[in-house]
Amino acid sequence: MKITNIEEAVKIFKNFAEIQGEATLESNYKVGNKYYDKLVAVFEYLKVKDEIDVILNFVNDKNSNVRLFAACFLLFKYEKLAISILKDVTKENSIIGHNAEMTLSEWKKGNLKSYWG
Numbered sequence: 001m002k003i004t005n006i007e008e009a010v011k012i013f014k015n016f017a018e019i020q021g022e023a024t025l026e027s028n029y030k031v032g033n034k035y036y037d038k039l040v041a042v043f044e045y046l047k048v049k050d051e052i053d054v055i056l057n058f059v060n061d062k063n064s065n066v067r068l069f070a071a072c073f074l075l076f077k078y079e080k081l082a083i084s085i086l087k088d089v090t091k092e093n094s095i096i097g098h099n100a101e102m103t104l105s106e107w108k109k110g111n112l113k114s115y116w117g
Helices: 006-025 029-048 052-058 064-074 079-089 095-109
Strands: none
Touching: 006 029, 006 052, 006 064, 006 095, 029 052, 052 064, 064 079, 064 095, 079 095
């Protein structure tokens, strides 16, 4: 996957987070893992371009998995905001809500790897 500009990265982020979420809800972990890796690649692109703040556009997205990924990628830079988003997503009665709950738990334990490293 080759990303050519920030606008494209933003569209890809949203699209891939939606696909990853659908795959997760359908227990299609092969597709889910594939799109997780693609989302990390988008994050890496934005980080290199020093444009990570564009992910802030998704903190109020209607799709809970988009919000979940936005929070995860923003956690080390905007901790308070990201925790608030994760707490909101935990209210969803689904695997995505559970993933948000586990992310919060692992964050509190100090077990999460920074995407910023």
